[in-house]
Amino acid sequence: MLTWNHPISFNGILHDYKIRYKLASDSRYDISFSAGGRPFYVVSSLSPFTAYDFQVLASTNGGALLGNWSLTVRSSTKEGVPTVPLNLSANATSATSIKLVWNAPMLLNGALHDYKIRYKLLSDKNFSSPITAAKQLTYSIVGLTPFTDYDFQVQATTNSGLNVGLWSSSIQRKTFEGASTAPLNVSATAISATSIRLTWNQPTSFNGILHEYSIRYKPSSHSTYGTSISAGMQVDYTVNGLKPFTSYQLQVQANTNSGLILGVWSLSVASKTLEGASTAPINASATVISETSILLTWNHPISLNGILHDYKIRYKLTSNSEYGSSFSAGDRPFYIINNLRSFTEYDFQVLASTNGGALSSNWSIAVRSSKKEGGMYRDFQRFLFLLWLVMLLSTSLAHLKLLHQASY
Numbered sequence: 001m002l003t004w005n006h007p008i009s010f011n012g013i014l015h016d017y018k019i020r021y022k023l024a025s026d027s028r029y030d031i032s033f034s035a036g037g038r039p040f041y042v043v044s045s046l047s048p049f050t051a052y053d054f055q056v057l058a059s060t061n062g063g064a065l066l067g068n069w070s071l072t073v074r075s076s077t078k079e080g081v082p083t084v085p086l087n088l089s090a091n092a093t094s095a096t097s098i099k100l101v102w103n104a105p106m107l108l109n110g111a112l113h114d115y116k117i118r119y120k121l122l123s124d125k126n127f128s129s130p131i132t133a134a135k136q137l138t139y140s141i142v143g144l145t146p147f148t149d150y151d152f153q154v155q156a157t158t159n160s161g162l163n164v165g166l167w168s169s170s171i172q173r174k175t176f177e178g179a180s181t182a183p184l185n186v187s188a189t190a191i192s193a194t195s196i197r198l199t200w201n202q203p204t205s206f207n208g209i210l211h212e213y214s215i216r217y218k219p220s221s222h223s224t225y226g227t228s229i230s231a232g233m234q235v236d237y238t239v240n241g242l243k244p245f246t247s248y249q250l251q252v253q254a255n256t257n258s259g260l261i262l263g264v265w266s267l268s269v270a271s272k273t274l275e276g277a278s279t280a281p282i283n284a285s286a287t288v289i290s291e292t293s294i295l296l297t298w299n300h301p302i303s304l305n306g307i308l309h310d311y312k313i314r315y316k317l318t319s320n321s322e323y324g325s326s327f328s329a330g331d332r333p334f335y336i337i338n339n340l341r342s343f344t345e346y347d348f349q350v351l352a353s354t355n356g357g358a359l360s361s362n363w364s365i366a367v368r369s370s371k372k373e374g375g376m377y378r379d380f381q382r383f384l385f386l387l388w389l390v391m392l393l394s395t396s397l398a399h400l401k402l403l404h405q406a407s408y
Contacts, residue, residue, distance in 0.1 A: 003040040004056050007067060012060030019043065024051035024074055048080025048109035049158075079110025082156040082165035090171050095146035095178030095207065095261075101138045102154050105165065110158025117141070122149035122172055130155075146178025146207035147256075177208025180254035180263030183235075188269045193244035193276030193305065199236040200252050200266065208256030215239065220247040220270060228253075244276025244305035245354075275306030278352040278361040281333070286369040291342040294369050297334040298350050301361060306354030313337070318345040318368060326351075345369060 020032035035041040086103040116130040133139040181203040216228040231237035254263040284298040314326040329335040349363040
């Protein structure tokens with residue numbers, strides 16, 4: 001508002017006051033108009049936060065006579081509301097962050113206080129509370145959800161933040177793909193001696209486009225997992241080539257971004273493969289212990305692949321082509337076979353059975369007995385002869401002692 005005092009002398013009848021003004025930065029006045037007969041006037045339609053120069057004069061004689069212009073008075077308009085920031089752009093910089101860049105408003109209409117940003121999920125209706133971005137023309141928003149579309153806006157404020165400008169037009173951008181959460185409800189079931197079937201549910205959030213599931217496993221006795229294997233995109237997989245009757249730990253993960261981003265491994269699940277056929281007993285040996293008996297010994301298999309049920313033995317005359325029926329030898333690594341023909345060669349084989357006797361190993365390498373009397377048999381004969389001599393001597397000595405006592 002401009003105010004002034006009447007002239008010291010009108011020298012006539014006041015017709016009206018006239019006002020002229022210009023930008024303080026300009027050299028000449030371009031605008032003048034009548035302000036009526038009152039000593040004040042509100043000049044409107046000025047630009048905010050702008051310095052102007054003003055002058056006033058009085059006219060008389062029906063406006064035909066103009067007085068001198070007053071001294072110049074300079075005044076600035078107050079800060080106003082800034083226009084919207086320009087050229088807002090947004091670029092994802094990670095799975096959880098997006099960088100915003102913009103240009104200053106065409107008209108700040110005041111001293112810039114700060115910029116404010118607001119955003120929301122593209123699917124939401126309401127924006128978040130504004131966050132302050134200071135006075136820079138760029139800002140990175142972090143803590144976002146991977147592979148998610150967001151909507152962003154920027155505004156400028158002046159007058160110590162009291163004058164809030166309009167929000168810019170919205171711009172949409174999606175964060176990059178991120179690591180998937182872990183698959184859920186992983187279950188492992190042994191289906192054979194060498195395979196375990198895994199099933200699971202999808203993760204709570206893939207955080208991207210599923211590329212494949214991966215599986216890793218290890219024997220429970222090992223400290224580290226082996227190389228992971230691809231399980232495709234289905235939610236079940238059978239792991240083959242495992243060791244029989246062995247406990248394993250297994251995990252599943254989901255991978256995104258064409259397999260470049262590996263997800264979180266699931267909780268470990270345990271499963272034990274079923275019993276398998278044992279390897280064959282080793283180091284079988286046949287020793288003649290009498291004319292009709294042979295002691296058969298062997299070592300346990302290198303790998304039982306289950307719980308030993310029993311050993312089975314079969315034998316035949318060396319001269320025969322076919323073995324006779326097998327029989328159980330219990331679970332000890334030796335057995336005495338009786339009622340054999342004396343002075344006859346035999347071939348013997350042993351196998352191990354597991355899984356309650358349902359699974360059998362291969363037969364051991366055949367072992368052949370000697371048709372000669374065995375060393376143990378000869379030793380036994382010597383033992384009987386010496387025992388007979390001892391008994392004979394004992395009887396003779398006892399008889400001599402009785403004779404000696406009778407002579408007295």
